Amino acid sequence: MKWLVGFLLMLGLWMAPAPVHAAADGAALFEAHCVGCHLNGGNIIRRGKTLKLKALERNGIEGPLEIAMIATEGRGQMSAYGEVLGEEGADAVAEFIWQQAQEGWS
Numbered sequence: 407m408k409w410l411v412g413f414l415l416m417l418g419l420w421m422a423p424a425p426v427h428a429a430a431d432g433a434a435l436f437e438a439h440c441v442g443c444h445l446n447g448g449n450i451i452r453r454g455k456t457l458k459l460k461a462l463e464r465n466g467i468e469g470p471l472e473i474a475m476i477a478t479e480g481r482g483q484m485s486a487y488g489e490v491l492g493e494e495g496a497d498a499v500a501e502f503i504w505q506q507a508q509e510g511w512s
C-alpha cells in the first residue's frame with residue numbers, strides 16, 4: 407500500500423497550487439448568509455428594505471461599496487456579517503447583489 411500513499415502525496419503536491427487563490431464566491435455566500443431574510447432579493451423583515459434596485463436607490467445605496475459596508479457593519483435590525491464574510495467575502499457578496507439588482511433578480 408506504500409505506493410498508493412506516495413502516489414496520493416504526489417498527486418496532492420501537484421494539484422495543491424491551483425485552489426489557493428480561488429476567489430470568494432458571492433452567490434454561495436449569499437446562499438449561506440443572506441438568503442434567509444433576502445430570498446429573491448426581498449426582505450422578510452422590513453418590506454421597504456429589499457435588495458431590488460428601486461429600494462436600494464430609494465435608500466441611498468448606489469453601488470456594491472455601500473452594500474459591502476452594510477453587510478460588514480449591519481444596519482438597523484440586520485446584524486453585522488463582517489466576521490463571517492471577511493473583507494473579500496463582503497465585496498464578493500456585494501458584487502453579486504448589485505449584479506442581481508441590475509438584472510431584476512430573475
Ligand code: HEC
Pocket residue numbers: 436439440441442443444449451452454455456457458461462465467472473476477481482483484485487491499500503
Ligand atoms: C436575519 C435577517 C437578515 C439577514 C440574514 C440579512 N439581512 Fe440584510 N437586512 C435585514 C433587515 C431587517 C434590513 C433592514 C435594515 C434597516 O432597518 O435598515 C436589511 C437590509 C439590508 C440592506 C439594505 C437594503 C435597503 O434597501 O436598504 C442590504 C444591502 C443588506 N441587508 C444586505 C445583506 C447581506 C449582504 C446579507 C448577507 C451577508 C444580509 N443582508 C443578511 C435582514 C437581514
